[in-house]
Amino acid sequence: xxxxxxxxxxxxxxxxxxxxxxxxxxxxxxxxxxxxxxxxxxxxxxxxxxxxxxxxxxxxxxxxxxxxxxxxxxxxxxxxxxxxxxxxxxxxxxxxxxxxxxxxxxxxxxxxxxxxxxxxxxxxxxxxxxxxxxxxxxxxxxxxxxxxxxxxxxxxxxxxxxxxxxxxxxxxxxxxxxxxxxxxxxx
Amino acid sequence: xxxxxxxxxxxxxxxxxxxxxxxxxxxxxxxxxxxxxxxxxxxxxxxxxxxxxxxxxxxxxxxxxxxxxxxxxxxxxxxxxxxxxxxxxxxxxxxxxxxxxxxxxxxxxxxxxxxxxxxxxxxxxxxxxxxxxxxxxxxxxxxxxxxxxxxxxxxxxxxxxxxxxxxxxxxxxxxxxxxxxxxxxxxxxxxxxxxxxxxxxxxxxxxxxxxxxxxxxxxxxxxxxxxxxxxxxxxxxxxxxxxxxxxxxxxxxxxxxxxxxxxxxxxxxxxxxxxxxxxxxxxxxxxxxxxxxx
Numbered sequence: 001x002x003x004x005x006x007x008x009x010x011x012x013x014x015x016x017x018x019x020x021x022x023x024x025x026x027x028x029x030x031x032x033x034x035x036x037x038x039x040x041x042x043x044x045x046x047x048x049x050x051x052x053x054x055x056x057x058x059x060x061x062x063x064x065x066x067x068x069x070x071x072x073x074x075x076x077x078x079x080x081x082x083x084x085x086x087x088x089x090x091x092x093x094x095x096x097x098x099x100x101x102x103x104x105x106x107x108x109x110x111x112x113x114x115x116x117x118x119x120x121x122x123x124x125x126x127x128x129x130x131x132x133x134x135x136x137x138x139x140x141x142x143x144x145x146x147x148x149x150x151x152x153x154x155x156x157x158x159x160x161x162x163x164x165x166x167x168x169x170x171x172x173x174x175x176x177x178x179x180x181x182x183x184x185x186x187x
Numbered sequence: 188x189x190x191x192x193x194x195x196x197x198x199x200x201x202x203x204x205x206x207x208x209x210x211x212x213x214x215x216x217x218x219x220x221x222x223x224x225x226x227x228x229x230x231x232x233x234x235x236x237x238x239x240x241x242x243x244x245x246x247x248x249x250x251x252x253x254x255x256x257x258x259x260x261x262x263x264x265x266x267x268x269x270x271x272x273x274x275x276x277x278x279x280x281x282x283x284x285x286x287x288x289x290x291x292x293x294x295x296x297x298x299x300x301x302x303x304x305x306x307x308x309x310x311x312x313x314x315x316x317x318x319x320x321x322x323x324x325x326x327x328x329x330x331x332x333x334x335x336x337x338x339x340x341x342x343x344x345x346x347x348x349x350x351x352x353x354x355x356x357x358x359x360x361x362x363x364x365x366x367x368x369x370x371x372x373x374x375x376x377x378x379x380x381x382x383x384x385x386x387x388x389x390x391x392x393x394x395x396x397x398x399x400x401x402x403x404x405x406x407x408x409x410x411x412x413x414x415x416x417x418x419x420x421x422x423x424x425x426x427x428x429x430x431x432x433x434x435x436x437x438x439x440x441x442x443x444x445x446x447x448x449x450x451x452x453x454x455x456x457x458x459x460x461x462x463x464x465x466x467x468x469x470x471x472x473x474x475x476x477x478x479x480x481x
Binding site: 006008009044045048049052077078108110111112113116132167 | 207442
């Protein structure tokens with residue numbers, strides 16, 4: 001079973017991608033709903049809102065605990081910010097992957113863009129949608145960069161955590177979700 | 188440098204999709220904007236006066252001072268929206284040049300054109316527009332709107348009109364399910380939109396863009412009710428900063444919207460948050476803003 005954190009953001013888009021891939025999935029709004037999940041997706045949305053709601057509803061500690069027990073994590077855009085070790089200058093929130101995310105680094109909505117991406121392990125390019133996207137600083141350790149755009153990492157992976165600065169849930173292309181399902185060992 | 192596409196309809200509708208489940212709050216200065224952001228708003232709407240003050244003051248309500256909008260943009264990291272008068276394409280050009288994230292072509296301001304709304308497809312910036320029924324929603328989408336909201340009745344603190352508009356749209360979409368090709372064509376004619384748009388709605392069983400509730404939402408329970416009725420998120424205008432304790436009210440509405448299906452949570456967040464804005468009865472209004480636009 002894969003969970004999609006359903007407090008705010010592009011929840012139904014991820015649910016629909018998982019359904020198309022024939023995977024059991026559920027929306028997660030409470031700590032108890034995290035029990036026994038193989039993987040959790042934190043969707044795109046507003047990262048300040050997501051962090052506040054995750055904290056206020058007691059989900060933060062439980063996500064960290066379940067991840068320690070092996071739950072895989074996948075964050076897209078705002079979700080990736082939530083799971084980054086460092087966010088701008090702020091202290092860590094859920095430090096699942098050793099990377100620094102910079103919010104709104106590409107600018108406001110007028111600077112949002114679509115681009116074709118080469119992704120390690122995928123044969124054809126992926127149509128990526130970047131909306132008020134965050135930027136990852138180049139990682140200094142064992143973090144694997146699966147895709148770059150203009151020489152900046154946009155899809156990164158370490159162990160059973162994968163983060164991307166764009167929105168695969170907005171593309172009608174399921175290959176990045178498939179990658180995550182392999183990481184979570186449900187596919 | 189990889190090749191990029193900007194200002195596409197996918198990017199416009201995509202930003203609205205990322206606001207789902209969230210609360211967009213009216214703010215009149217940088218201080219309010221910070222309060223909204225700290226409460227967990229997904230975006231703020233920058234305007235000079237909240238709708239209840241516009242209603243009280245009377246006169247012509249226009250786009251806000253660019254200086255104020257820029258100050259608000261500089262004060263928060265969440266998206267900033269701002270309003271233009273219906274049909275006022277130059278106000279829209281100004282907001283696009285300021286680089287706001289979304290434009291609301293809004294009936295809360297005094298309409299500038301009685302025959303045409305802004306041709307929104309021509310802009311790189313996305314637009315949200317109000318609607319009271321399916322025809323209005325589809326005409327705005329056909330003009331290029333990337334997000335729809337109910338008109339409700341702004342500045343009243345009375346949710347009844349938002350509920351009416353939400354239900355109008357869902358029942359009109361439900362009615363399409365029983366129609367054949369001929370019926371859909373007739374319906375498209377009545378609504379003055381292309382038949383392929385109506386066919387798409389029939390297939391999707393919902394609008395092709397995000398649809399938020401707006402106009403009269405004043406309490407956590409109002410917000411959760413609109414979510415349970417199937418709306419994607421809520422706008423709160425006067426409801427926050429005309430309440431007795433805006434910080435608490437803002438936080439409670441955000442939490443009730445996120446946990447809209449949990450009465451226990453809504454009860455808990457509704458405790459001790461002070462008084463909601465006073466509110467007005469629709470029958471006693473001098474101006475019905477929802478009647479503006481067509």
